[in-house]
Amino acid sequence: MTAVESRSGLGTYADDLDGYRTALRAYLRSEPSLRRWRGAHYDTTEKRIAEHGFLMGGLYRGRWNRYGWPAHAGGLGGDERHRAVLYEELGAAGLPVPEPHLMLETLAPPLLRFSPELAAELLPPYLRGEEWWGQGFSEPEAGSDLAALRCRARPDGDHYVLSGQKVWTSHGATARRLACLVRTGTTESRHRGLSMILVDVATPGVSVRPLALASGQNELAEVFFDEARVPASRLIGAAGQGWAVAMYLLQFERAMFAWLSATVALRRLRELRDQVAATTLPDGATRRFGECYADIVALRARSVETVRRLAAGETVGPEASVDKILLATVETGLHDLARELLGIRFTFGAEPDAASWRDDWWYSRGSTIMGGSAEVQRGILADHVLGLPKERSA
Ligand SMILES: Cc1cc2nc3c(=O)[nH]c(=O)nc-3n(C[C@H](O)[C@H](O)[C@H](O)COP(=O)(O)OP(=O)(O)OC[C@H]3O[C@@H](n4cnc5c(N)ncnc54)[C@H](O)[C@@H]3O)c2cc1C
Structure with a gap:
């Protein structure tokens, strides 16, 4: 622990986002023990989440996933932008975002805001990857x-x-x-x-x-x-007070989750490109790749602004539904593209990459349902963001 950290509980990079990114990137690209998680496929969810818990533990010991969380709850300071950088750099280094982080992004912010004592007691083991909720x-x-x-x-x-x-x-x-x-x-x-x-x-x-x-x-x-x-x-x-807590939670479930998922989608699109590089692609495949990439870029462009607003303590509220809708477009489009380009390998391939795409394709079907269905998101935007008149029954 450095002198700065021991006095304040804050880490060296709490106020230095660029420094955090540079140091994290160097670590993720050079640390040999991380090889275990690159391109890994697990045949059960239970194995995958347990393995991802170990990855989380390693990131915790290296102090990397403690940024973005307050010192009193096991963090090293910083804000949502630090967490966004962590997810982005993991993807860029070809690594998964540990799955327990999905629910951490959803559940930890309301806990910190509404029950800081519980957060102090229970978030440290979560950050260490010893448990998830x-x-x-x-x-x-x-x-x-x-x-x-x-x-x-x-x-x-x-x-x-x-x-x-x-x-x-x-x-x-x-x-x-x-x-x-x-x-x-x-x-x-x-x-x-x-x-x-x-x-x-x-x-x-x-x-x-x-x-x-x-x-x-x-x-x-x-x-x-x-x-x-x-x-x-x-x-x-x-x-x-449950409804107020739930509404506060939902903006993180929809917005931080969208950023995190966009970083994963970009990694997966790169992996797909590499997997089909040596094959003859059907007509229009390059255009489809471009469209999928553009959808991811659109999501990121939107999401980066949302992350900034959350980091500034602003209420994003119903506008987080925009991020959620863009995310569902990315999720369905990316996995449909993989199914189309991998062809017979997608359907019958026993290789780990084929099995991963199959599992993920099935899961992606839920992206227009989970966290509030696409229809409901559009209703929220119509009522609370655009202020459109209510539909009248005939
Ligand atoms: C992969 C996945 C993970 C999930 N994870 C969780 C989780 O961790 N925790 C949790 O609590 N829940 C979770 N859910 C549940 C999810 O939040 C609900 O499925 C979702 O809110 C829809 O509710 P429902 O399934 O009861 O569908 P219903 O509410 O019965 O909706 C049925 C259909 O009616 C439409 N509809 C309903 N109301 C309206 C409306 N007002 N306007 C227009 N259309 C409408 C819906 O769009 C949908 O097409 C998950 C779901 C999935 C698929």
């Missing part, structure tokens, strides 16, 4: 209409007792904790009667059932709560 919002009867959710949390002394179900929980099969949006008020209270609470999966009364995608991978899970007792100290924000 899931987001328990959706229920069988509450997806787009989240305010209809029914999973109940009844106060009982210094605990809440949870009963109900969540579904489509990303990383749910391996997550150690779940940030759950639960009903603490009446059903009629809609969004006013919700609270956010962080639940340890090991709590008696919590059971997790993995959900396999069409790829066969357990990317998601459903979670059942049967009188599960969770300490009230695990509330994120105050009781009844």
Whole structure:
């Protein structure tokens, strides 16, 4: 630890984004132990996320993924731009963004803002890659209409007792904790009667059932709560403040997630180019490559501004839906391009790169649904950004 770090808890690069990028780039390109994660394919989600946890641990020990997070929660200072640089440089060095970072980007900002003590206690092991969390919002009867959710949390002394179900929980099969949006008020209270609470999966009364995608991978899970007792100290924000916490969270889920995913998409497009370089491509392939690249550039151009706004502490709010829509265009376009260009190899190839593209293609079908469907995003833009008149039924 340098003298500067020991006094303030801040790292050398907390106020030096360019210095951070230069040092990080040098490390990522020269560190031999990182070879293990370049071009790796894992035949199960569980193996992939565990391996990515080890990568996260290495980045933590090197102090690289601690930038962008505050010192009191295990970070070394800096802001969202540091995190954006980390993801960009990982992609440029041909490395994956460790998957636990996806949920970290979604869940850590609201925790830091609404429950800093919990963040101080629980974020350091997350940053070390020792654990990762899931987001328990959706229920069988509450997806787009989240305010209809029914999973109940009844106060009982210094605990809440949870009963109900969540579904489509990303990383749910391996997550150690779940940030759950639960009903603490009446059903009629809609969004006013919700609270956010962080639940340890090991709590008696919590059971997790993995959900396999069409790829066969357990990317998601459903979670059942049967009188599960969770300490009230695990509330994120105050009781009844769940909707405000969720709305704050969603701008990170849509915007930081979009930046992170754009860096991954650019790496994958480069890999695809290399994989098909020696083959005869169908007519129009070069144009399709160009279109896909242009979509990624459009997403990045939008997203870099959003990251700057978040770093400046601005509220992005409903405008984050623009980033989300551009991201879905990139995700579907990139994976359709891979399917088309790899041809028979995509469908039947046993090689790890073919298997990766197949798994990822299936997952990309969810990009217009997860985090709020494309139709709902367009509705948000129409109502809250463009201020268009409401549709009238005939
Ligand atoms: C890969 C993936 C990962 C996910 N990860 C998570 C997670 O980690 N945590 C979590 O809580 N959830 C997660 N989800 C769930 C996701 O948030 C929901 O699927 C999504 O919000 C849609 O809800 P629903 O599936 O209930 O569909 P519904 O809300 O039933 O929607 C059905 C159809 O109706 C349309 N529709 C609904 N309302 C409107 C409207 N007002 N205007 C126009 N069209 C409308 C929708 O666009 C959709 O086409 C994930 C989903 C996927 C696919």
